Amino acid sequence: MSMIDAELLKKYNRSGPRYTSYPTAPHFHTGFDDAAYREAILRSCLERPDGNISLYFHFPFCKSLCYFCACNVIITHNESRIDRYLSFLKREIQMVSELVGRHRKVVQMHWGGGTPTYLNPAQIEDINGFIRRHFNFDSEAEISIEIDPRRLTQEHLPTLRRIGFNRVSFGLQDVDEKVQETINRVQTDDQNTYVIRESRHLGFDSINVDLIYGLPYQTLASYEATLDKIIAFDPDRLAIFNYAHVPWLKKHQKLLPEDAMPDSSERLAILELINERLTEAGYVAIGMDHFAKPEDELTLALKNHTLYRNFQGYSTRSDAEVFAMGVTSISQLDRAYAQNVKTMKEYEERINAGRLPTMAGIDLTLDDRIRRFVITELMCNNRLLKTEVAERFGVDFDSYFDGFEAALEPFLLDGLLELQSEQIMVNESGRMVIRNIAMCFDAYLDNKSDQKKPMYSRTV
Numbered sequence: 064m065s066m067i068d069a070e071l072l073k074k075y076n077r078s079g080p081r082y083t084s085y086p087t088a089p090h091f092h093t094g095f096d097d098a099a100y101r102e103a104i105l106r107s108c109l110e111r112p113d114g115n116i117s118l119y120f121h122f123p124f125c126k127s128l129c130y131f132c133a134c135n136v137i138i139t140h141n142e143s144r145i146d147r148y149l150s151f152l153k154r155e156i157q158m159v160s161e162l163v164g165r166h167r168k169v170v171q172m173h174w175g176g177g178t179p180t181y182l183n184p185a186q187i188e189d190i191n192g193f194i195r196r197h198f199n200f201d202s203e204a205e206i207s208i209e210i211d212p213r214r215l216t217q218e219h220l221p222t223l224r225r226i227g228f229n230r231v232s233f234g235l236q237d238v239d240e241k242v243q244e245t246i247n248r249v250q251t252d253d254q255n256t257y258v259i260r261e262s263r264h265l266g267f268d269s270i271n272v273d274l275i276y277g278l279p280y281q282t283l284a285s286y287e288a289t290l291d292k293i294i295a296f297d298p299d300r301l302a303i304f305n306y307a308h309v310p311w312l313k314k315h316q317k318l319l320p321e322d323a324m325p326d327s328s329e330r331l332a333i334l335e336l337i338n339e340r341l342t343e344a345g346y347v348a349i350g351m352d353h354f355a356k357p358e359d360e361l362t363l364a365l366k367n368h369t370l371y372r373n374f375q376g377y378s379t380r381s382d383a384e385v386f387a388m389g390v391t392s393i394s395q396l397d398r399a400y401a402q403n404v405k406t407m408k409e410y411e412e413r414i415n416a417g418r419l420p421t422m423a424g425i426d427l428t429l430d431d432r433i434r435r436f437v438i439t440e441l442m443c444n445n446r447l448l449k450t451e452v453a454e455r456f457g458v459d460f461d462s463y464f465d466g467f468e469a470a471l472e473p474f475l476l477d478g479l480l481e482l483q484s485e486q487i488m489v490n491e492s493g494r495m496v497i498r499n500i501a502m503c504f505d506a507y508l509d510n511k512s513d514q515k516k517p518m519y520s521r522t523v
């Protein structure tokens with residue numbers, strides 16, 4: 064992969080959204096309540112009675128706090144909280160499934176967190192059975208789960224495989240001891256090796272590992288050693304996240320020594336190394352931060368320009384609306400986003416009142432949907448075909464985005480993209496600043512207060 068030079072990267076290094084949604088979550092509003100979400104579900108089912116769906120379940124619990132973590136987590140040793148949570152989650156599943164009905168097929172299910180495998184195997188089996196009784200699963204559905212290798216019993220992986228999970232994702236983060244101690248996440252090579260070998264043996268279709276770069280005490284040399292070990296595990300996919308340092312939102316990140324974090328030129332060198340080593344090892348770069356083997360369906364989707372991204376990561380199921388359940392989870396429909404309440408207390412109160420636990424959301428206007436499509440295409444497929452905008456939304460791209468060439472001119476002059484009469488094409492170097500390119504199509508950023516508030520992490 065050809066890389067962008069450090070000076071250029073510095074120029075584009077500002078704060079900006081990661082575009083896991085558009086409009087981004089800070090633009091969801093509390094006027095969108097449970098009645099609005101109910102209406103959005105019913106409208107969706109009227110418009111797409113046979114439309115495939117995707118399910119997301121959030122399990123917020125973890126046994127200890129990793130100091131880098133930006134996820135929505137609850138740290139607890141009180142295991143009885145799980146059964147209580149599951150009883151409320153079941154009531155939410157009941158409510159949502161009654162609205163969605165059993166006609167629409169589930170083609171994808173993902174369990175995220177927190178740490179879903181904080182649940183013991185019996186609890187996993189119980190809630191999985193409940194979900195399956197309330198929704199209609201396609202026999203080929205992609206069923207995945209996030210796993211912390213430190214907290215598994217010997218029964219976890221065989222149970223998951225037996226009840227239909229076919230994809231596993233392991234949080235590894237970094238294998239260097241000093242980095243691990245600093246981030247409060249010590250995880251041995253033996254633990255990592257065991258879970259990956261066992262998953263292969265059990266025949267999961269796909270094994271993903273999560274890594275992070277930009278953490279304290281990571282150096283080019285330490286990261287090289289980490290990559291060597293990870294490549295030897297031979298995962299099918301890797302998600303290598305740029306560490307999002309947002310201590311104003313996640314206070315515990317202040318426990319990390321900022322002066323030990325790699326500076327922007329070291330980060331860039333690590334990123335170059337990641338690209339070099341993984342490409343040599345036969346992986347293909349997917350979107351901003353993922354890598355997959357050439358035969359992986361994500362790689363094939365990238366080639367066919369059908370890759371898609373949502374809150375759960377990259378996906379090939381772009382047509383499936385996501386119905387998310389559990390505290391803090393976000394549903395993603397064609398015409399609306401709906402976010403659940405963030406605290407357990409509110410979650411229980413809403414469900415006890417017989418309401419969906421929706422805290423905020425947004426009904427998408429046609430303009431939102433057009434811009435979401437443009438941003439998603441650029442971020443996932445590195446190009447935008449103007450005819451697709453016309454076909455999907457009945458608008459002429461050039462007149463709708465009058466003046467877009469001027470906004471993209473700096474990227475053009477810096478050799479990061481090509482403007483053709485029929486399409487915008489982002490090249491390999493442009494991918495490094497894809498968030499900045501996407502920002503040119505974000506109507507909400509015109510609001511200057513966005514840029515003053517430290518709302519987002521750095522773009523590169």
Ligand SMILES: C[S@@+](CC[C@H](N)C(=O)[O-])C[C@H]1O[C@@H](n2cnc3c(N)ncnc32)[C@H](O)[C@@H]1O
Pocket residue numbers: 131132133134175176177178209210211212233234235236273274275304305306307308
């Ligand atoms: C819910 S966790 C994965 C499952 C499990 N809890 C674990 O840690 O093994 C989701 C992933 O988000 C990534 N992540 C969390 N905080 C992050 C941050 N501040 N910046 C970048 N990536 C982060 C980590 O790689 C982590 O594996």
Ligand code: SF4
Pocket residue numbers: 124125127128129132133134136176177178211234
């Ligand atoms: S990284 Fe995973 S295990 Fe660590 S606190 Fe976050 S969600 Fe929990």
